[in-house]
Amino acid sequence: MAGAQTIAVWTLLLLACGSLFYWAVVLYRVVITVIQLPTGRDGVVLADGDHRESATRSTAVVVPAHNEQGVIGELIASLRSQDHPDFIVVLALDRCTDDTARVAREAIDGDERFEIVEIGACPPGWAGKVHAVYDALQRSMRAADAELLVFVDADCTFAPTCLRAAAALLADRGLHLLSLLNTLTSDRWFEWFVQPMAGFELMRQYPLTRVNRAGPRQRAFANGQFLMFDAEA
DSSP states (O other): OHHHHHHHHHHHHHHHHHHHHHHHHHHHHHHHHHHHSOOHHHHHHHHTTTTTTGGGSOEEEEEEESSOTTTHHHHHHHHHTOOOSSEEEEEEEESOOSSHHHHHHHHHTTOTTEEEEEEOOOOTTOOHHHHHHHHHHHHOSSGGGOSEEEEEOTTOOOOTTHHHHHHHHHHHTTOSEEEOOOOOOOSSTTHHHHHHHHHHHHHHHSOGGGTTOOSTTOOOOOOTTEEEEETTO
C-alpha cells in the first residue's frame, strides 16, 4: 500500500510540475508578444505625430447587434466621444426582439454620424452575423464612401482615441487589415480565472508574432471584436 501511495504522490507531483512548466512557457510567450507588438497607446503617438493625416481617413464603423439592449448604449456613448473628425457608425440590428433599437436611438440622441439598419431575416446559407454586416454595408447610405471599414462587437467600448490610433497603426505598418486585442472586463469572480486562461491558450495556439510571417510557420489570427480594413483591399 505504501508503495502505491508513493507512486501516486510522485505521479501527481510530476503532473503538477509539467503543468507549471507549460503555463510558464505560455506566460513567456505572452510577455514576448507584449514587448514586441505595438499597442493602441503607440498608435496614439503615431496619430499625433508622423501619421496625423492617415489617422483621420474617412472611416465607417459597422456594429452587428442581436438583442444587445444591455450594452449597446455604452458602445454608442464611447463612439460619440471619439476624437476622430470624419467617421460614421452603421448599427446593424439583426432580428432583435428586445429593446435594442429603442436604447440605441436614445443613446444616439440625433447624432447624424449614426445610421440604423434593421434586419428582419437571414437568408438560408448565411451566418447571422456575417449577413448582418453585409446587409448593413449594402443598405447604408454613406459607408460606401469610407476609406476604412471597421467591424466591432456591440459589447465593446472605445477609448476616445481608438479610431485614430488604429488608423495610424494600420498606415505605419503598411497593413490592409489591423485587429486589436481589447482589454477584458470581469463582472463575476470566475471570469478572473477563465478569461486569462482562454487568452493564454489562444496566444499559445496562434502566436501573434507569427501572424505576418511567410511560409509554414505563419499562424493567421484576428480578433473579431475589432477588425479595421483598408476599403480598397
